[in-house]
Amino acid sequence: MAENIKVAENTVPMLEVKSLSIQFGGLHAVDGLNMKIRKGQLYGLIGPNGAGKTTVFNMLTGVYKPTSGVIMLDGENITGKPAIVINRAGIARTFQNIRLFKNMSVLDNVKAGLHNHTKYTAIEGVLRLPRYFKEEKRTTEKAMELLKVFELDGEAEHLAANLPYGKQRKLEIARALATDPKLLLLDEPAAGMNPNETAELMQTIHFVRDSFDMTILLIEHDMKLVSGICEELTVLNFGQELAQGETSAVLNDPKVITAYLGE
Amino acid sequence: MMSFVSYLVNGISLGSIYALIALGYTMVYGIAKMLNFAHGDIIMVGGFTVFTAMSTAWCPVWLSVVIGIVVCTVLGVVIEKVAYKPLRSAPPLAVLITAIGVSYLLQNLALLIFGSAAQNFTSIVAGMPPFLTVLDGQAPLFFATAPSGSKAILTISMETFLSIVVSLVIMIALTLFINKTKAGKAMLAVAEDKGAAQLMGINVNGTISLTFAIGSALAAAASVLMCSSYPQISPYTGSMPGIKAFVAAVFGGIGSIPGAMIGGVLLGVIEQLSKAYISSQLSDAIVFLVLIIVLVVRPTGILGKKINEKV
Numbered sequence: 001m002a003e004n005i006k007v008a009e010n011t012v013p014m015l016e017v018k019s020l021s022i023q024f025g026g027l028h029a030v031d032g033l034n035m036k037i038r039k040g041q042l043y044g045l046i047g048p049n050g051a052g053k054t055t056v057f058n059m060l061t062g063v064y065k066p067t068s069g070v071i072m073l074d075g076e077n078i079t080g081k082p083a084i085v086i087n088r089a090g091i092a093r094t095f096q097n098i099r100l101f102k103n104m105s106v107l108d109n110v111k112a113g114l115h116n117h118t119k120y121t122a123i124e125g126v127l128r129l130p131r132y133f134k135e136e137k138r139t140t141e142k143a144m145e146l147l148k149v150f151e152l153d154g155e156a157e158h159l160a161a162n163l164p165y166g167k168q169r170k171l172e173i174a175r176a177l178a179t180d181p182k183l184l185l186l187d188e189p190a191a192g193m194n195p196n197e198t199a200e201l202m203q204t205i206h207f208v209r210d211s212f213d214m215t216i217l218l219i220e221h222d223m224k225l226v227s228g229i230c231e232e233l234t235v236l237n238f239g240q241e242l243a244q245g246e247t248s249a250v251l252n253d254p255k256v257i258t259a260y261l262g263e
Numbered sequence: 264m265m266s267f268v269s270y271l272v273n274g275i276s277l278g279s280i281y282a283l284i285a286l287g288y289t290m291v292y293g294i295a296k297m298l299n300f301a302h303g304d305i306i307m308v309g310g311f312t313v314f315t316a317m318s319t320a321w322c323p324v325w326l327s328v329v330i331g332i333v334v335c336t337v338l339g340v341v342i343e344k345v346a347y348k349p350l351r352s353a354p355p356l357a358v359l360i361t362a363i364g365v366s367y368l369l370q371n372l373a374l375l376i377f378g379s380a381a382q383n384f385t386s387i388v389a390g391m392p393p394f395l396t397v398l399d400g401q402a403p404l405f406f407a408t409a410p411s412g413s414k415a416i417l418t419i420s421m422e423t424f425l426s427i428v429v430s431l432v433i434m435i436a437l438t439l440f441i442n443k444t445k446a447g448k449a450m451l452a453v454a455e456d457k458g459a460a461q462l463m464g465i466n467v468n469g470t471i472s473l474t475f476a477i478g479s480a481l482a483a484a485a486s487v488l489m490c491s492s493y494p495q496i497s498p499y500t501g502s503m504p505g506i507k508a509f510v511a512a513v514f515g516g517i518g519s520i521p522g523a524m525i526g527g528v529l530l531g532v533i534e535q536l537s538k539a540y541i542s543s544q545l546s547d548a549i550v551f552l553v554l555i556i557v558l559v560v561r562p563t564g565i566l567g568k569k570i571n572e573k574v
Contacts, residue, residue, distance in 0.1 A: 087463065092463075099458070100459075104448070104451055104455070111445070112448060115448075116464040125444030126436065136445075176463075179464050
């Protein structure tokens with residue numbers, strides 16, 4: 001019986017995208033994309049510049065409304081829902097150009113991610129009723145735990161803007177994880193990193209997947225990172241799927257090599 | 264010497280009222296990146312609401328004040344929803360013009376209902392003895408009326424005292440609210456990056472509404488204090504303090520909450536002292552001259568952040 005349930009769980013993909021398209025005026029930015037990501041998978045979305053990768057992320061998180069197609073998160077249809085609803089349903093993301101709350105402390109950045117898990121009303125906050133103190137203590141502890149995981153607990157009171165680049169990337173991941181997602185989207189996490197930082201990032205991503213039981217979809221240009229950690233890939237080119245499948249097979253596909261390097 | 268103390272205290276009192284109004288400007292600017300020029304007229308609406316409530320026989324003073332605050336809070340949220348929210352992605356100029364439109368709408372509605380003549384506002388602490396009276400060569404009297412025939416060299420009225428205390432309490436409460444509660448931090452997050460805040464699960468529309476609600480409630484509190492200290496009310500009551508509070512917000516650095524507090528108090532003190540020692544007719548001109556000088560020397564205001572444009 002228990003095994004049956006497990007099988008049933010495995011058959012529902014964490015994310016299923018069916019013929020997803022978006023048009024800006026006459027431009028088909030993404031055209032008929034299909035993607036299926038299993039629970040616990042590390043999945044890569046790659047493609048040359050301007051292929052529409054970030055546009056896909058923006059549709060998945062509710063920033064853009066798709067023109068057509070369906071997005072299913074863990075069996076729930078979230079197509080075209082507003083960003084806040086999708087976040088509550090369980091998708092969190094980081095950004096290509098880091099978008100931390102730079103003038104807030106490292107701790108407060110993570111606590112902003114815990115916003116919906118902090119359970120007291122504004123009135124209770126103004127009057128400082130017992131629940132305010134209880135909940136603030138609980139969320140602060142939870143945020144500190146997360147920071148500890150990313151070895152940022154020593155800098156909890158620093159301004160986010162003052163962190164070195166690699167740590168800002170880590171903080172963005174910590175903030176996204178604070179919203180308690182089922183699916184984590186990483187938009188070019190290795191952008192601007194040196195090889196050492198990239199190697200450390202690969203460990204971090206693996207660690208997040210294993211210890212948070214997370215499903216991760218990432219956009220990346222760094223092929224070392226992609227081939228090192230992604231189990232499956234989808235390659236986008238001019239908004240359309242060019243190739244899909246197991247990582248090493250896709251990266252050796254002549255079509256993919258041509259798209260990246262030219263004829 | 265005593266007259267200087269008196270001018271200074273009155274200046275701080277008037278300045279704390281400006282600060283309360285300036286907080287509304289600066290918070291709304293910080294979060295919605297718009298100048299809410301109707302903010303001054305919310306003060307006028309608050310004043311008239313309290314005035315009307317108090318002139319009915321059954322309504323005690325405290326309840327009138329509560330009604331005034333509730334009416335302004337609701338009005339602020341409604342104005343945002345009806346007039347500003349549909350324009351959130353419009354160019355800033357369109358929103359600015361709309362705000363001016365709302366301002367005239369409120370003024371003219373008040374003209375229709377109450378007429379253009381100024382009416383006498385009864386101070387909410389009417390009949391109470393002054394906070395402090397200093398008689399020549401005697402110990403100062405607190406909360407007591409000086410014996411008749413004696414000559415006071417310094418009197419600080421109850422209204423003046425009340426304005427300072429109430430503003431101080433409100434400013435401390437507001438600072439704690441913004442820096443220590445999740446709704447306050449959500450406001451800071453939305454002010455910095457609406458898109459990122461939304462993707463972290465923060466309700467951006469709700470947070471903007473809350474900002475307008477708080478700003479308007481502060482305006483209502485300011486209206487009660489102001490109309491008690493300067494006991495008159497007309498449909499134009501809000502416009503001059505509104506503009507001066509805007510100056511105070513710019514003076515302190517628009518978008519900065521401590522900046523609005525400092526800017527407000529400084530402006531009140533400058534205005535009172537120039538009334539006393541330079542010319543009462545020129546006092547407004549001096550206030551605006553100070554603004555121009557500050558903007559020339561420090562374009563971002565006293566506490567405003569320096570913006571480094573990347574080329």
